[in-house]
Amino acid sequence: MNLANLEQSIYNLVTETSTNLPKDVRRAIKKAKDAENAGTRAAMSLDTIANNIFMADDNVSPICQDTGLPTFKIKTPVGVNQIEIKEMIKKAIAATTGDAKLRPNAVDSLTGKNSGDNLGDGLPVVKFEQWEKDYIEMKLILKGGGCENKNIQYSLPTELEGLGRAGRDLDGIRKCILHSVYQAQGQGCSAGFIGVGIGGDRSSGYDLAKEQLFRHVDDVNPNEDLAKLEQYIVEKSNTFGIGTMGFGGEATLLGCKIGVMHRIPASFFVSVAYNCWAYRRMAVDINAETGEIMNWHYQDGEKIGFEEEAKAGNTQQGEVVELTAPISEEKIRSLKVGDVVKITGRMYTGRDAIHHHLMSHDAPVDLDGQIIYHCGPVMAKDAEDNWTVKAAGPTTSIREEPYQGDIMKKFGIRAVMGKGGMGPKTLAALEEHGGVYLNAIGGAAQYYADCIKSVDGVDLLDFGIPEAMWHLAVEGFTAVVTMDSHGNSLHADVQKSSLEKLAAHADRVF
Ligand SMILES: O=C(O)C[C@H](O)C(=O)O
Numbered sequence: 001m002n003l004a005n006l007e008q009s010i011y012n013l014v015t016e017t018s019t020n021l022p023k024d025v026r027r028a029i030k031k032a033k034d035a036e037n038a039g040t041r042a043a044m045s046l047d048t049i050a051n052n053i054f055m056a057d058d059n060v061s062p063i064c065q066d067t068g069l070p071t072f073k074i075k076t077p078v079g080v081n082q083i084e085i086k087e088m089i090k091k092a093i094a095a096t097t098g099d100a101k102l103r104p105n106a107v108d109s110l111t112g113k114n115s116g117d118n119l120g121d122g123l124p125v126v127k128f129e130q131w132e133k134d135y136i137e138m139k140l141i142l143k144g145g146g147c148e149n150k151n152i153q154y155s156l157p158t159e160l161e162g163l164g165r166a167g168r169d170l171d172g173i174r175k176c177i178l179h180s181v182y183q184a185q186g187q188g189c190s191a192g193f194i195g196v197g198i199g200g201d202r203s204s205g206y207d208l209a210k211e212q213l214f215r216h217v218d219d220v221n222p223n224e225d226l227a228k229l230e231q232y233i234v235e236k237s238n239t240f241g242i243g244t245m246g247f248g249g250e251a252t253l254l255g256c257k258i259g260v261m262h263r264i265p266a267s268f269f270v271s272v273a274y275n276c277w278a279y280r281r282m283a284v285d286i287n288a289e290t291g292e293i294m295n296w297h298y299q300d301g302e303k304i305g306f307e308e309e310a311k312a313g314n315t316q317q318g319e320v321v322e323l324t325a326p327i328s329e330e331k332i333r334s335l336k337v338g339d340v341v342k343i344t345g346r347m348y349t350g351r352d353a354i355h356h357h358l359m360s361h362d363a364p365v366d367l368d369g370q371i372i373y374h375c376g377p378v379m380a381k382d383a384e385d386n387w388t389v390k391a392a393g394p395t396t397s398i399r400e401e402p403y404q405g406d407i408m409k410k411f412g413i414r415a416v417m418g419k420g421g422m423g424p425k426t427l428a429a430l431e432e433h434g435g436v437y438l439n440a441i442g443g444a445a446q447y448y449a450d451c452i453k454s455v456d457g458v459d460l461l462d463f464g465i466p467e468a469m470w471h472l473a474v475e476g477f478t479a480v481v482t483m484d485s486h487g488n489s490l491h492a493d494v495q496k497s498s499l500e501k502l503a504a505h506a507d508r509v510f
């Protein structure tokens with residue numbers, strides 16, 4: 001095999017997967033967008049998402065800054081050297097990371113050190129199988145951490161919030177899957193896609209669930225019962241009112257694919273893999289002799305380019321509140337849930353490592369009146385050695401729940417921005433101290449990178465690129481107030497109303 005060609009083919013596969021959303025996924029997003037009511041927060045979010053998909057393709061840059069844990073599934077003809085293929089995968093992963101097509105995402109689980117090139121113990125994940133054909137099939141999924149954290153595994157029989165007993169039968173399975181969509185709320189960057197595995201053990205069940213994510217959005221399950229269940233789940237989930245980013249709205253789930261395998265008598269698992277709207281998976285067929293790509297998968301049908309959405313830009317209607325840090329307590333207390341804000345000026349990134357650090361250390365900069373952005377960007381250096389932002393959407397804020405309130409009070413921070421909302425402890429602190437939570441659109445990494453006009457500094461770079469504290473100068477950075485200083489939380493409201501909708505499906509259906 002020509003290994004140089006093979007490395008180039010894998011480089012192209014990784015780049016395409018990270019930057020160009022597949023056609024079937026684009027069509028599902030377009031359909032959701034068209035069904036949304038104009039002028040709502042959900043419609044505005046879907047416009048931003050559509051614009052972001054266009055920009056990523058156009059800039060050949062990551063759709064979302066979290067480029068996940070690269071997972072390859074490969075079928076090779078008998079006799080092909082799999083060790084060589086794995087070596088070329090590692091080279092291509094390091095090269096695409098160097099070219100900012102992937103974020104350096106491989107973190108030593110014990111020391112916290114980022115390897116910087118996406119290589120590490122057990123990473124990337126590569127799974128081989130042999131087949132009788134004479135070419136190589138290589139599939140790749142880049143599934144981000146926020147949606148991965150919303151995966152869930154049920155062991156039947158079980159008791160489910162809102163739905164009661166789920167037994168060891170098709171109706172029990174139905175309840176688990178509905179519950180999985182409810183428990184994700186907006187935190188996995190809804191509207192999402194789910195892959196479900198019925199049976200197996202804890203690990204093979206999840207493998208089966210993830211395998212379903214390689215199916216086409218619009219295929220039909222050959223098993224009649226499962227085809228019905230897939231359709232039922234999408235239809236009912238879209239009545240929950242969770243909506244895009246958990247803002248409420250019509251589109252909560254864009255696809256459900258279910259696979260089944262045998263189990264052992266004592267175990268009955270239903271495993272659900274939740275994938276965000278930034279559903280990045282692609283596959284190619286590779287010539288086993290030349291190493292060249294023969295064919296790209298997921299190429300059927302129309303490609304929605306979202307040019308119109310990109311031209312329209314920000315479709316926000318109505319009043320927008322301008323914010324510039326340092327922000328006064330009075331200004332923060334004037335904000336209410338539902339207000340749209342546009343930030344111009346300074347903000348600082350801070351995610352998991354920074355929050356943990358700030359609990360027991362001083363801040364490297366004066367944070368009084370400032371805005372903290374829960375974000376782990378993709379960064380690159382330009383010809384003059386200056387940092388530039390390549391992708392910079394929000395990360396899931398709930399992980400900072402144990403720290404957030406204390407840190408805001410300790411340093412005088414007035415606004416925190418991320419996605420998916422935060423819990424009761426933060427809400428209480430916002431009221432006591434005078435703070436707001438701002439929700440940005442998850443996955444809109446190109447859209448937000450464009451609002452960042454310069455990188456003015458960085459602290460704690462030892463934590464790695466995603467975890468460092470970046471000093472950003474932004475312009476027109478749009479977000480929605482979803483938790484205010486008067487005890488209101490859109491997230492708590494949506495959770496409560498969606499639980500009521502879920503509970504309407506407690507009676508037997510299958
Ligand atoms: O790590 C990130 O940047 C985002 C993550 O995928 C998340 O959804 O929280």
Ligand code: SF4
Nearest residue numbers: 064144146189276443
């Ligand atoms: S930020 Fe959202 S879109 Fe990006 S990987 Fe995480 S869940 Fe997916």
